[in-house]
Amino acid sequence: MKYLNAVYKAASILVVTMLFTTTACYDYEPQFEGEYEDAENGVIGEVKLPKELVIVAGGDVYLGDEFGLAMEAITSSGNITTASINDDKTKVLYKREGEEVSIYDITAQSEEGRVSGSINAKWFDYHPNSETIYFLTEDGILNTVGPEVLVQNPIDLKTHLNIVGNINPLGVVLLPQNGFVYTYYNSFGFSFGMIHSSGTNLIESTSMSSSKSILRINKSASVIHAVSSSAGDDVTIYRFPFLGFYGFLNDVKYAVPIDLDRSYSVTEDNIIDVPFGEDIPSPNGAITAIDF
Amino acid sequence: MKKIYLSLVVAVFLLPFLSAGQAPGYLGKKAIISFSTSAIPTFNGPTQNNRGREPYFVGNGTYGVNYEFEGNFEYVVGRYRSVALSVSQYYTGAKLTAETRAREAGPFNDFGFDRHELFLRLNVKSVGLVFSRYKKDKGGLAPVGNRFYWGLKRSFISSKIVDKNTNYHNDEFGPLTGHEDLEIGNNFTQNYLFFGWSNNQVFWDKLVFKTGFRLALPLNLRAYSDSESDSSFSNEEKHRINVANRLALHEAVRFDIGLGLLLF
Numbered sequence: 001m002k003y004l005n006a007v008y009k010a011a012s013i014l015v016v017t018m019l020f021t022t023t024a025c026y027d028y029e030p031q032f033e034g035e036y037e038d039a040e041n042g043v044i045g046e047v048k049l050p051k052e053l054v055i056v057a058g059g060d061v062y063l064g065d066e067f068g069l070a071m072e073a074i075t076s077s078g079n080i081t082t083a084s085i086n087d088d089k090t091k092v093l094y095k096r097e098g099e100e101v102s103i104y105d106i107t108a109q110s111e112e113g114r115v116s117g118s119i120n121a122k123w124f125d126y127h128p129n130s131e132t133i134y135f136l137t138e139d140g141i142l143n144t145v146g147p148e149v150l151v152q153n154p155i156d157l158k159t160h161l162n163i164v165g166n167i168n169p170l171g172v173v174l175l176p177q178n179g180f181v182y183t184y185y186n187s188f189g190f191s192f193g194m195i196h197s198s199g200t201n202l203i204e205s206t207s208m209s210s211s212k213s214i215l216r217i218n219k220s221a222s223v224i225h226a227v228s229s230s231a232g233d234d235v236t237i238y239r240f241p242f243l244g245f246y247g248f249l250n251d252v253k254y255a256v257p258i259d260l261d262r263s264y265s266v267t268e269d270n271i272i273d274v275p276f277g278e279d280i281p282s283p284n285g286a287i288t289a290i291d292f
Numbered sequence: 293m294k295k296i297y298l299s300l301v302v303a304v305f306l307l308p309f310l311s312a313g314q315a316p317g318y319l320g321k322k323a324i325i326s327f328s329t330s331a332i333p334t335f336n337g338p339t340q341n342n343r344g345r346e347p348y349f350v351g352n353g354t355y356g357v358n359y360e361f362e363g364n365f366e367y368v369v370g371r372y373r374s375v376a377l378s379v380s381q382y383y384t385g386a387k388l389t390a391e392t393r394a395r396e397a398g399p400f401n402d403f404g405f406d407r408h409e410l411f412l413r414l415n416v417k418s419v420g421l422v423f424s425r426y427k428k429d430k431g432g433l434a435p436v437g438n439r440f441y442w443g444l445k446r447s448f449i450s451s452k453i454v455d456k457n458t459n460y461h462n463d464e465f466g467p468l469t470g471h472e473d474l475e476i477g478n479n480f481t482q483n484y485l486f487f488g489w490s491n492n493q494v495f496w497d498k499l500v501f502k503t504g505f506r507l508a509l510p511l512n513l514r515a516y517s518d519s520e521s522d523s524s525f526s527n528e529e530k531h532r533i534n535v536a537n538r539l540a541l542h543e544a545v546r547f548d549i550g551l552g553l554l555l556f
Contacts, residue, residue, distance in 0.1 A: 028341050028413070032457040033348055036410075038473040067469065110466070 051106055053264060054085045054092050054291050055272065058216040058284030061094045063106065066292075068264075068274040071283045073106055082289045086126035087219055094134065096160045101135060107280050113140045115145050123214070125291075128176040128221070142180070150177045151199040157182055161195065161202050173215040173224065179203065181240075183226065194226065194243055206243040212236065216256040216291065223257040225249070235265065256292045321498070321554040322368040324435045328502055328550020332358040332542050338385035340413050348411040348455065349389050358542070360383045360416075362550070366424070368434040376422040378445075386412040386451070386538050390527040391474040394461035404461040406471045411455035414535060416542075420445035420486075436492045436500060436552070445484045445508070445543075449535060452478065476531045483511040484543055492552065498520035500552035512536060 021292070051063040054073075059078035063066030064071040075094065083094040092104040093115070101115040101124050118124065121135035121143075132146035136157070143154040157169040165186040172182035186193070192208040194215075214227035217240065224238040235249040237260070249255050255265035262275040270282040272290070334344040334356040342348050344356030360382035368374045391405040422443035426434045453476070459468025488505025523532070 026340055026413075028352065028385075028411075028454060030455045034455060036453040036456045036474075038475065069469070151306055 039160055043088060048205070050089060051086070052089045052292060053272075054083050054289075055266070055282075055287050056080055056083045056094070056289040057270070057282045057287045060284060061092065061104070063092065063136060064280075067278075068272050068280040071184065071280070073283070074109070082123070082124040084289075084291045086130040087128055088130035090130065093126065095124065101133070103133070117143060119144075125173065127174045128219070132174075134172070134174050134180075136169060136172045136182075140167070142172055142182075143170075144174075145227055149174065150180070151178075157184070160200070161197055163195075163202075165191075170211055170213040171215045171226075173217045175217070176221055179244075181215060181217070181224065183208065185211050188244040194238070195226075196241065196243055197281055203241070206238070206245070214254065218259060220259075223260050225255045225257045225263065227254055254287065254290045256290055258292070265288050266291055301527075319554075321556065322435075323555040324364075324366045324492070324552045325555060326364045326366070326499060326500065326502055326550050326552030328362050328364065328548045330360045330362070330546045330548035332360060332382065332384065333544065334358060334384065334542075336541065337387060337538055338411070340383040340385045342385060342411065344385075346387075349409075349457070350387070358382050360548075362545070364422070364550075364552075366395045366422070366552075367433050370434065372426040372428060372434050374424045374426070374434045374439075376441075378420040378443075379418065380420070381417045382542075383457065383460075384414050384416065384538070384542060386414055386535060388476075388531055388534050390474050390476060390530065392436040392474060392527075394466065395469050395471065406461050406466060406495055407459045408471070408474060409457040409459075410453050410474075410476075412531075412535075413449045413454045414539070415450045415452070415492060416447050416539060417449075418445050418447040435552075436494050438489070438491050440448070440489055441506075442485070442487045445486055447482045447484065447539065448479070449482060449539065450479045451476075451531070451535060452556055455539040460514070474527050475529050480532060480535075484538060485511060486543070488546075490548075494554070497522065500554060502552055503548070505547045506546055510536065510540045510543070 013154050052066050053064045060075045061083045062071045079097045085092050095101045101238040105112045118135045120137045123136035132149050134144045139276045140158040141154050158167045168185040170183045174180045181196045183194045195205045196203040212226035216225045226236045235255040237246040252265040255263045257263045265273045266287045270287045272280040321486035338344045338347045339356040343353035362380035364378045366374050388410045391407045394406050422441045424441040426437045426439040486508035489507025493501050493502045
């Protein structure tokens with residue numbers, strides 16, 4: 001009997017050992033989305049959309065996706081007021097006070113350099129080719145860095161087109177056809193206007209009701225948003241290329257167009273108005289720039 | 293008043309063990325430390341490796357067994373009586389369906405629910421208090437021989453979502469805007485009352501071979517009474533009911549085998 005007990009017990013050990021060695025170790029391979037925790041559940045589920053929207057809030061630059069979600073700060077200095085993103089959504093420009101314009105590589109998630117000679121830049125952005133950087137200095141000089149896109153580099157916009165009066169260029173945007181549009185303030189007549197030129201040719205001009213220092217053009221170069229340097233002014237919408245007035249974005253501080261009737265904008269309450277999906281509150285106080 | 297009742301209950305349980313008889317212990321050895329394992333077949337759900345007859349989507353094998361590993365320190369308090377402290381752990385799997393309010397309207401401009409099919413890995417750690425009574429016949433003498441035992445066990449359960457399959461109410465925009473948090477808690481406890489029979493047999497010097505089986509009942513009756521399919525429950529409530537029901541079946545019947553070492 002005791003031998004039977006011993007056999008039974010030995011068999012039990014053997015069976016348990018066999019089962020244990022084949023099934024006990026954890027070896028589950030996820031079939032779908034894998035591990036999940038609410039703490040890691042970003043506003044976007046498991047889909048990581050590319051970073052395409054840039055804003056400046058609280059002095060720092062934030063990158064988010066086309067829905068304005070998953071905003072992440074890419075700077076921490078707190079002394080930045082303006083930023084721009086190229087059409088390829090690969091590079092971001094921003095400028096710390098007293099320094100040259102910085103270039104941020106979105107893929108590498110790091111700064112890759114500075115724009116030489118841009119320490120006095122008051123406006124900067126990318127040409128539609130996504131490679132050439134242009135910036136406008138306080139004294140009205142338009143400079144480009146990268147592949148040449150203008151007949152002359154740099155260009156003194158104050159005297160470029162021999163316009164009568166004391167021109168003070170406020171804002172500029174470069175066009176795909178290697179021309180540019182800039183707004184100006186004429187100190188003699190206290191008039192404001194917008195000029196479209198190509199090379200040394202004046203294509204057309206239009207008057208404006210107030211000084212506009214920020215120009216954003218959409219990717220298809222059909223809409224220009226002109227943002228005033230004065231607080232409380234609405235954003236003005238112009239058709240392009242005929243610089244025709246189209247309308248206003250009321251109670252909007254900054255905006256960047258997608259087409260005539262859609263844009264990303266920032267309201268007076270620092271709410272990011274997203275054309276697809278819900279509006280987004282500022283991630284960090286007052287918003288001073290937006291680009292897409 | 294509550295303290296009086298509690299004291300009475302404890303006294304009923306402990307008196308048989310505290311009543312002294314002849315000198316206890318096997319050859320003077322009163323303490324035994326042991327390690328045992330028990331196999332937990334899974335009949336109505338997957339193992340932690342998604343094995344079993346009811347796996348999470350595509351299974352990883354037709355038969356599924358979980359294993360519990362237990363450490364036990366038993367001390368003789370009478371000729372045929374002992375008290376033991378046990379700690380144990382095992383892993384198992386579970387399936388759960390959770391729902392969250394959709395962020396995007398459906399094709400008919402209706403706001404419905406996103407549905408999430410979850411695979412959980414449950415980590416069950418337990419501590420227990422065991423009271424044993426050894427049979428006098430066939431030479432039984434605590435802590436060796438045949439014994440009948442009962443006790444209380446408290447399990448600390450943590451669950452982790454190791455796989456998720458989400459079906460969005462809005463197929464087009466749902467995956468882009470994501471879903472609301474599932475709000476499923478990770479940790480909770482379950483208490484059990486168990487009864488069992490085992491045989492401790494010395495097979496070499498101080499080494500003891502142990503085999504046995506036990507039955508356990510959850511003290512939380514809700515484990516059996518509620519159904520997780522009730523739509524009025526939150527995801528967390530469904531989670532707790534699902535896990536409580538699952539573990540109640542795991543604990544219901546258990547066969548174990550192990551080795552012990554007679555100490556002082």
